[in-house]
Amino acid sequence: AWKAGLCPSVPPDRCLSGFEKFECRSDWQCPGRQICCSHACGIKCLDPVNVSNSIRMKPGRCPV
16 A cells, blocks of 8 residues: 555655665655655655645546
8 A cells, every 4th residue: 555645756856865875665664755766866755745736637537
């Protein structure tokens, strides 16, 4: 099971010192609502992006 939300995008130029150490292997190793995210800087606990804000629903129905 995972915590709710999506990992935010982190541009490589936001890395403090190149590739950083791994902080986690799963969401449950992260405090509070943070989730375990893999990105250009390494693997660390980050605040999730709200799913409802990151996914836009299109009107209509999906084909069966």
